Amino acid sequence: xxxxxYEVQQSDFITNDIAGxxxxxxxxxxxxxxxxxxxxxxxxxxxxxxxxxxxxxFEDQMASLESDSRKxxxxxxxxxxALLVDGLAAEREQGITIDVAYRFFAxxxxxxxxxxxxxxxxxxxxxxxxxxxxxxAVILIDARKGILTQxxxxxxxxxxxxxxxxxxxxNKMDLVVYxxxxxxxxxxxxxxxxxxxxxxxxxxxxxxxxxxxxxxxxSDDMNWYDGPAFMSxxxxxxxLNKKAEIPFRMPVQWVNRPNSDFRGFSGTIASGTVKAxxxxxxxxxxxTSRVKAIVxxxxxxxxxxxxxxxxxxxxxxxxxxxxxxxxxxSQRPETTDQFQAxxxxxxxxxxxxxxxxxxxxxxxxxxxxxxxxxxxVNVNSLEHEAGKILELNEVGACNFSLDEPIVFETYRDNxxxxxxxxxxxxxxxxxAAGMIDFGLRRATNVHWQTVDxxxxxxxxxxxxxxxxxxxxxxxxxxxxxxANLVEKKLHALGKHTYLLDGDNVRHGLNRDLGFxxxxxxxxxxRVGEVSRLMVDAGLIVLTAFISxxxxxxxxxxxxxxxxxxxxxxxxxxxxxxxxxxPKGLYKKAKNGEIKNFxxxxxxxxxxxxxxxxxxxxxxxxxxxxxxxxxxxxxxxLSS
Amino acid sequence: xxxxxxxxxxxxxxxxxxxEVAATCDNPVMLYSIGKDSSVMMHLAMKAFYPSKLPxxxxxxxxxxxxxxxxxxxxxxxxxxxxxxIVHINKQGVDMGMGPFSHGSSVHTDVMKTxxxxxxxxxxxxxxxxxxxxxxxxxxxxxxxIFSFRSAQHRWDPKSQRPELWNIYNNRIQKGESMxxxxxxxxxxxxxxxYIYQENIPIVPLYLAKERPVVERDGMLVMVDDDRMPxxxxxxxxxxxxxFRTLGCYPLTGAISSTATTLTEIIxxxxxTKTSERQGRAIDKDSNASMEQKKQEGYF
Numbered sequence: 060x061x062x063x064x065y066e067v068q069q070s071d072f073i074t075n076d077i078a079g080x081x082x083x084x085x086x087x088x089x090x091x092x093x094x095x096x097x098x099x100x101x102x103x104x105x106x107x108x109x110x111x112x113x114x115x116x117f118e119d120q121m122a123s124l125e126s127d128s129r130k131x132x133x134x135x136x137x138x139x140x141a142l143l144v145d146g147l148a149a150e151r152e153q154g155i156t157i158d159v160a161y162r163f164f165a166x167x168x169x170x171x172x173x174x175x176x177x178x179x180x181x182x183x184x185x186x187x188x189x190x191x192x193x194x195x196a197v198i199l200i201d202a203r204k205g206i207l208t209q210x211x212x213x214x215x216x217x218x219x220x221x222x223x224x225x226x227x228x229x230n231k232m233d234l235v236v237y238x239x240x241x242x243x244x245x246x247x248x249x250x251x252x253x254x255x256x257x258x259x260x261x262x263x264x265x266x267x268x269x270x271x272x273x274x275x276x277x278s279d280d281m282n283w284y285d286g287p288a289f290m291s292x293x294x295x296x297x298x299l300n301k302k303a304e305i306p307f308r309m310p311v312q313w314v315n316r317p318n319s320d321f322r323g324f325s326g327t328i329a330s331g332t333v334k335a336x337x338x339x340x341x342x343x344x345x346x347t348s349r350v351k352a353i354v355x356x357x358x359x360x361x362x363x364x365x366x367x368x369x370x371x372x373x374x375x376x377x378x379x380x381x382x383x384x385x386x387x388x389s390q391r392p393e394t395t396d397q398f399q400a401x402x403x404x405x406x407x408x409x410x411x412x413x414x415x416x417x418x419x420x421x422x423x424x425x426x427x428x429x430x431x432x433x434x435x436v437n438v439n440s441l442e443h444e445a446g447k448i449l450e451l452n453e454v455g456a457c458n459f460s461l462d463e464p465i466v467f468e469t470y471r472d473n474x475x476x477x478x479x480x481x482x483x484x485x486x487x488x489x490x491a492a493g494m495i496d497f498g499l500r501r502a503t504n505v506h507w508q509t510v511d512x513x514x515x516x517x518x519x520x521x522x523x524x525x526x527x528x529x530x531x532x533x534x535x536x537x538x539x540x541x542a543n544l545v546e547k548k549l550h551a552l553g554k555h556t557y558l559l560d561g562d563n564v565r566h567g568l569n570r571d572l573g574f575x576x577x578x579x580x581x582x583x584x585r586v587g588e589v590s591r592l593m594v595d596a597g598l599i600v601l602t603a604f605i606s607x608x609x610x611x612x613x614x615x616x617x618x619x620x621x622x623x624x625x626x627x628x629x630x631x632x633x634x635x636x637x638x639x640x641p642k643g644l645y646k647k648a649k650n651g652e653i654k655n656f657x658x659x660x661x662x663x664x665x666x667x668x669x670x671x672x673x674x675x676x677x678x679x680x681x682x683x684x685x686x687x688x689x690x691x692x693x694x695x696l697s698s
Numbered sequence: 699x700x701x702x703x704x705x706x707x708x709x710x711x712x713x714x715x716x717x718e719v720a721a722t723c724d725n726p727v728m729l730y731s732i733g734k735d736s737s738v739m740m741h742l743a744m745k746a747f748y749p750s751k752l753p754x755x756x757x758x759x760x761x762x763x764x765x766x767x768x769x770x771x772x773x774x775x776x777x778x779x780x781x782x783x784i785v786h787i788n789k790q791g792v793d794m795g796m797g798p799f800s801h802g803s804s805v806h807t808d809v810m811k812t813x814x815x816x817x818x819x820x821x822x823x824x825x826x827x828x829x830x831x832x833x834x835x836x837x838x839x840x841x842x843x844i845f846s847f848r849s850a851q852h853r854w855d856p857k858s859q860r861p862e863l864w865n866i867y868n869n870r871i872q873k874g875e876s877m878x879x880x881x882x883x884x885x886x887x888x889x890x891x892x893y894i895y896q897e898n899i900p901i902v903p904l905y906l907a908k909e910r911p912v913v914e915r916d917g918m919l920v921m922v923d924d925d926r927m928p929x930x931x932x933x934x935x936x937x938x939x940x941x942f943r944t945l946g947c948y949p950l951t952g953a954i955s956s957t958a959t960t961l962t963e964i965i966x967x968x969x970x971t972k973t974s975e976r977q978g979r980a981i982d983k984d985s986n987a988s989m990e991q992k993k994q995e996g997y998f
Contacts, residue, residue: 073966073969073970074966074970077962077963077965077966078962080969081892081895081962081965084888084892085703085704085705085892085896086703087703087704088701088704089702089703089704089707159841160840160841161833161840161841161883161884162834162840163833163834163884163886165888170704172884184861185861187861187863188861188862188863191863191864192863192864192865312714312717312718312721313717313720313721315747315749315750316750317749317750317751321749323749325717325746325747326717327710327713327714327865354748354749355745355748356744356745356748357745366702366707366710367702367706367710368709368710368713368714368717368746370748381721405861417870419866419868420866421864421865421866474864475864475865478863478864478866479866480863480866480868482868482870487868487870487871487872488860489860489861489862489863489868492861492863
């Protein structure tokens with residue numbers, strides 16, 4: 060390898076004036092970008108080339124690269140740059156990149172972090188991951204193929220995640236004999252497509268990552284192109300740091316309390332600038348105070364701004380904890396428990412409206428649900444489509460309803476205040492990325508109507524405690540029979556009851572619902588809401604629904620107050636149920652005449668801790684009903 | 699408005715990560731390997747909680763084959779900053795007479811380091827452990843998350859990593875499972891040295907060149923740190939000006955010839971050098987994907 064003039068200059072600089080060199084290094088700017096494109100567009104090759112050409116490959120790595128290239132490379136005797144970056148053994152064998160990888164390199168102007176994101180269709184979630192922290196997106200297009208479905212998909216996701224600067228790298232120009240015509244057509248096609256997207260800069264570079272054309276220096280084979288080489292584009296893109304100029308927000312991450320004399324609030328400033336003496340308000344409590352000091356290990360500062368991690372002390376002693384947001388007074392963020400957001404679904408299990416999830420913002424984790432899927436977005440055509448659920452890698456606009464309010468801004472206005480992830484309550488997996496579009500006014504305007512005659516008054520009149528007796532179990536387990544007997548006994552005791560039966564409800568209230576998972580969840584949600592109103596009316600409500608999913612049974616429990624929900628597991632073995640088969644359903648399921656039948660092709664998740672567990676295979680319905688009455692007598696039936 | 703420099707951005711990101719663990723995990727611990735990356739991580743942790751002390755203990759998994767100067771440095775450092783230091787040694791390994799000379803580098807590392815670490819995590823029931831690994835060190839590390847999930851058996855599954863977006867970290871786990879957290883993920887070796895220089899962070903003197911007794915073995919300069927090292931016929935320790943780019947078990951850590959006796963000279967030498975950092979470590983050479991395999995088994 061011959062050294063370039065630049066390299067020699069740098070070496071001399073380092074040799075002769077290391078202190079000066081370090082000083083200069085400290086002042087370099089910083090850029091994070093992602094590369095995205097379809098399989099075989101040459102992303103890994105491009106990154107390998109950038110690392111190689113910016114002299115970040117050491118001799119020992121070079122030696123192993125050369126030997127690997129001969130062994131498993133795809134470039135004959137030439138160096139296969141892709142091998143430098145395809146880290147995991149599995150993907151080396153398959154020849155595709157299967158996860159996000161982060162790479163680091165620097166030029167004399169900038170330091171770079173690259174997220175190498177996969178183009179394979181099922182890994183859209185990894186691309187969104189890489190895009191979430193990037194300032195610039197590099198979209199690769201194979202000059203021979205032009206714009207593909209996945210090019211559109213990636214561009215859409217880049218746009219959705221708020222990246223405003225895009226470089227379109229038209230790669231493999233060597234394979235189209237460096238044709239200007241090919242390049243111009245791709246540029247025109249892409250510009251037309253991108254009109255619907257919100258990019259503020261859009262640059263096109265024709266290149267060959269493999270041959271090094273227009274990567275570091277202009278290519279002799281494309282004299283018709285008079286723009287800068289790829290690296291110069293990356294070095295010169297001006298990333299305006301809008302963050303520091305918008306209103307001050309600091310989500311409180313950790314309360315710093317070493318002793319009774321010091322009470323500080325630590326966090327990373329999401330946006331804006333704060334100075335000692337500034338008036339602030341804490342949300343959602345809306346308490347006000349003034350900033351006393353900005354405390355850091357390196358001493359107090361008079362001001363601090365976006366992205367800095369600091370500790371604030373305040374003039375007044377007010378109660379603040381993790382999850383609160385300290386913000387400037389004049390322009391406040393909103394507070395809501397209901398909002399619309401775009402989500403990218405990343406879970407293996409589909410998103411089901413009504414199912415409870417955890418929502419984590421930058422400093423707060425709250426239980427909540429997706430109350431409705433407004434529409435799906437076809438990421439290829441960008442058109443809206445109707446749908447009930449979101450599958451892995453699908454994008455949609457959803458309404459969220461949370462158990463507690465959050466302080467937020469729209470993702471567009473302030474990404475750090477509008478981003479969140481969705482976590483599955485049972486597997487703890489991250490199942491979605493969300494970006495808030497707007498708060499739903501409903502939350503602030505529709506208040507629960509308070510009435511003078513309340514639940515206690517109604518219940519007292521009936522000399523009973525309102526409660527839901529929730530019977531769950533397989534079809535033909537005996538739920539309805541037992542619930543019916545229990546209701547008869549309660550009636551005889553002079554109690555005011557109502558029995559909601561699965562089959563009956565499906566004839567009226569829920570007749571629009573089928574038996575796929577999303578409908579089963581909605582079925583239970585509606586029954587839960589009806590039960591809640593009846594409990595409010597002071598009644599003892601009995602329900603008999605298969606209710607196969609743990610998450611939904613928990614959802615209904617969470618709708619009620621603590622002692623208002625009793626889960627009764629009618630535990631009859633599947634064989635016994637199938638033998639009884641009073642409606643002939645098991646037979647039909649066995650013959651494949653009905654689909655999504657619980658116990659066959661649809662799962663039943665057994666209750667882990669039912670309040671009452673009836674071994675219904677070993678007792679008569681009468682015995683089971685008596686057991687239920689005995690268990691609830693003391694607490695609910697005595698006046 | 700002042701624009702943040704590269705190092706200021708990295709520093710803020712790391713502090714955010716460290717605070718997030720303290721705020722949301724029940725029983726975190728910070729792994730302390732005494733090396734330069736650990737020193738930077740400790741420094742960042744002290745910054746994160748100032749004026750409070752670290753709200754968690756620090757753990758050193760001692761293989762009993764570390765350089766003596768490392769242990770001296772550790773003791774002094776912990777005392778000076780009033781740290782809650784836990785030193786764990788795999789007793790079974792000691793009873794077996796484990797060592798790199800008698801058992802070979804990979805068995806020794808597995809028993810004393812990987813198994814030792816798992817023992818310590820299980821013993822104290824830590825649900826989160828900070829490590830000082832960086833993504834630029836090695837190819838499989840480049841794909842690891844900042845909050846990296848481990849099963850109850852401490853295994854890493856590279857194919858089912860949780861997507862990690864923005865600076866919102868999902869650290870929810872079931873009982874028995876744990877998180878490894880890497881606050882230095884986005885730092886490079888040069889960033890580390892520059893930060894040490896800028897912040898004046900103390901480091902083990904082994905990083906600086908000095909006359910030390912070494913023998914050349916399998917193309918590696920090994921320092922004879924104590925009399926447990928059996929010399930082969932014809933081997934005679936020679937005093938040479940050497941220093942170390944990484945620190946670990948002395949028999950497994952190759953020295954490099956160097957005259958760099960100050961921090962700036964180290965950085966200068968590093969910038970002009972042509973070999974990568976991990977080359978001095980015996981463990982990576984075994985096979986191409988060996989680090990990935992080690993990590994799946996629970997190595998840091």
